[in-house]
Amino acid sequence: MxxxxxxxxxxxxxxxxxxxxxxxxxxxxxxxxxxxxxxxxxxxxxxxxxxxxxxxxxxxxxxxxxxxxxxxxxxxxxxxxxxxxxxxxxxxxxxxxxxxxxxxxxxxxxxxxxxxxxxxxxxxxxxxxxxxxxxxxxxxxxxxxxxxxxxxxxxxxxxxxxxxxxxxxxxxxxxxxxxxxxxxxxxxxxxxxxxxxxxxxxxxxxxxxxxxxxxxxxxxxxxxxxxxxxxxxxxxxxxxxxxxxxxxxxxxxxxxxxxxxxxxxxxGGKNPQVVFPDCDLDDAADAIVFGVYFNAGECCNSGSRIIVHEDVAEALTEKVVALSRKVAFGDPLDPKTKVGAIISEAHFAKIDSYVEAAREAGAEIPLGGGALEIPGLSGRFYGPTVVTNISSGMAIAREEVFGPVLSVLTFKSIEEAIELANDASYGLSAGVWSRDVSTCLAFARRVQAGTVWTNTWMDGYSELPFGGVKQxxxxxxxxxxxxxxxxxxxxxxxxxxxxxxxxxx
Missing domain, CATH: 3.40.605.10 (Aldehyde Dehydrogenase; Chain A, domain 1)
Known part of the structure; x- marks a missing residue:
């Protein structure tokens, strides 16, 4: 890397x-x-x-x-x-x-x-x-x-x-x-x-x-x-x-x-972002990268589960991988750093276990998957990681990894997208990317989540309530x-x- x-x-x-x-x-x-x-x-x-x-x-x-x-x-x-x-x-x-x-x-x-x-x-x-x-x-x-x-x-x-x-x-x-x-x-x-x-x-x-x-x-x-x-x-x-x-x-x-x-x-949350083919893929990719690497992914609102239409899945994944390489990992005391250290040795091992289990189950990892060495620092850093070719039944697609790890799934129809989004025990946040307001509203009404973002991710305001449904x-x-x-x-x-x-x- x-x-x-x-x-x-x-x-x-x-x-x-x-x-x-x-x-x-x-x-x-x-x-x-x-x-x-x-x-x-x-x-x-x-x-x-x-x-x-x-x-x-x-x-x-x-x-x-x-x-x-x-x-x-x-x-x-x-x-x-x-x-x-x-x-x-x-x-x-x-x-x-x-x-x-x-x-x-x-x-x-x-x-x-x-x-x-x-x-x-x-x-x-x-x-x-x-x-x-x-x-x-x-x-x-x-x-x-x-x-x-x-x-x-x-x-x-x-x-x-x-x-x-x-x-x-x-x-x-x-x-x-x-x-x-x-x-x-x-x-x-x-x-x-x-x-x-x-x-x-x-x-x-x-x-x-x-x-x-x-x-x-x-x-x-x-x-x-x-x-x-x-x-x-x-x-x-x-x-x-x-x-x-x-x-x-x-x-x-x-x-x-x-x-x-x-x-x-x-x-906890296993928060989905559903990406439709009519959205601005560059905007979506930037928000996805922010959502999964913010606070090293140690965030209940982490956008760690991407559900993307199969027509644009390859193109979006390429954009996300390219942007991920530009995200500054390293010394948390440097103002230029975007992603710092992992909180504990035990948590580091937990993150890595999800990635390795997915690899053994046949998932592909086009980027990352493992420790990151930072010159001059002896602490715990996990590299930016993107996991593809996964099924909805894999642990990495359903459970909260709480690290800088992105899971990518695909869908063919809005019905399938909503089914995948709701196929989790969590219901904290969700996102939808489309230029069609009807698509956004249909998704927002049917997804099981306490917060729904449309064409953005993790904007928050003191005036707006925050919390989840289900577990x-x-x-x-x-x-x-x-x-x-x-x-x-x-x-x-x-x-x-x-x-x-x-x-x-």
Whole structure:
């Protein structure tokens, strides 16, 4: 793969090791037993973070803090204006510290620094959008129940929200949850991924600086067991919001079942893009390349499954392979890099196992399939990979690879295309490429997905809800629907005056 675009290591890594602690009731704490863990940069294989490792004691203390803070009303009973004021301050502070936050996410996740900067800027916009919703939250009234009756529907915060976030977009995804929970009036306990804890800790610092009351937001660092498990099982937690794999999502539902708490899940995807022969193939190829290599394919929205009409399949594949060779893989600290390192050794092996299994089953691999050497770096990099001549029954065509690997299938008719698109247990996102608006609308209406893009891929806005169907999750994030996840509905039925006839004479 010597004809690929490689960005070698630039200047040596000189960032200090980040010291991360828990935030409980407004104070930064180490673990009671002194336990800790380290995180290495996946691109450099050197330690970049030293973090406190939470257990049951720290998790229960954080939950108790959030419970008290919610019940005494220090946040939940504030006006929407007062909550919005704090959220807007947080947005300003995020922009002020953008470089610092982006650097930590790059060092811990291996993502390119330019992408990390864009994500942090996008996160600031989410905080501002949530602030606007905090001031415009409304219920309903019903004045058609009779002259002597008035019905009022109130929307109230659900209570204590446990937010469990993943490693692939550490700061962006916590910002898809926390500001909306806070806008609703909830308090929160956050568990970031043990692989990317630092930017969430920095967010805790900014929340304190912005004036968030003690106990409203708590952060516990550590592993899913026991931290996440304790959150899910606790009777003092009213809701769990999780982003991650479908398998872990199912475990969270089981762990939460004992208390019947509300659960919101944003899970995996095997997202199809259906390409019709009348579309602009150059535009489609560029979007396909972006969709599969963005964040090294470690993205629930990855456009990893292309379903292309057989008349243009060969031409489109050639364009995609040619563009793939131009995508800059390499040093994540170089602003020119488009694709960085793979998050862990185990995940690298998982990606490669899908490709090798497809090869053994008779698939063709016109590009990639294996490790990529980056001069000056000792970390884990997987090369751009395109897999063709596959059937819909192969694992690589049905399961979430979560790496820079594109699967290409073909179709003859729109009926077959829709059948292939829906032939998966996931239903997060889908795309359609055609100049015919009728074709696009027919596909959008019939495909089983929470988001459908037409002649584009992965455009996102704070105003538009995001989430999946089938095994891609429960509930929605972003937009007004994202706020609604953190609310409960209460009906108040009011009789005006003494007009009710006696039940007992």
């Amino acid at each position: 010597t004809d690929l675009t490689i960005i070698p290591a630039g200047k040596s890594l000189q960032e200090p090791v980040f010291e991360a602690r828990h935030l409980i009731n407004g104070t930064w704490q180490t673990s009671a037993d002194g336990a800790s863990f380290e995180r290495q940069s996946p691109a450099h294989l050197v330690t970049v973070t030293h973090a406190a490792k939470g257990g049951v004691a720290e998790t229960e203390a954080a939950i108790a803090s959030a419970r008290t803070a919610f019940d005494d009303g220090r946040w939940s009973r504030l006006s929407g204006k007062s909550r919005a004021t704090v959220l807007l301050k947080v947005a300003d502070l995020i922009e002020r510290d953008l470089e610092r936050i982006a650097m930590r996410d790059t060092l811990e996740s291996g993502k390119p620094i330019a992408q990390a900067r864009d994500e942090i800027a996008g996160a600031a916009d989410l905080w501002r959008h949530a602030a606007a919703l905090a001031r415009t939250l409304t219920g309903d009234s019903h004045n058609t129940l009779g002259d002597d009756m008035l019905g009022v529907v109130l929307k109230e915060p659900v209570g204590v929200a446990a937010l469990i976030t993943p490693w692939n977009f550490p700061f962006l995804i916590v910002s898809q949850k926390l500001p909306y929970a806070l806008a609703a009036g909830c308090t929160a306990v956050i568990k970031p991924s043990e692989m990317t804890p630092s930017s969430t800790v920095i967010l805790g610092e900014l929340l304190i600086e912005a004036g968030i009351p003690d106990g409203v937001v708590n952060i516990v660092l550590g592993y899913g067991d026991p931290v996440g498990t304790t959150m899910c099982e606790s009777e003092h937690v009213d809701m769990v919001s999780f982003t991650g794999s479908t398998g872990v999502g199912k475990a969270i539902v089981r762990a939460s079942a004992g208390t019947l708490k509300k659960v919101s899940l944003e899970l 891609s999750g429960l509930g929605r994030e972003l937009g007004r629907y994202g706020l609604e996840e953190y609310l409960e509905v209460k009906t108040v039925t009011m009789r005006i005056g003494r007009t009710r006839a006696p039940w007992v004479e």
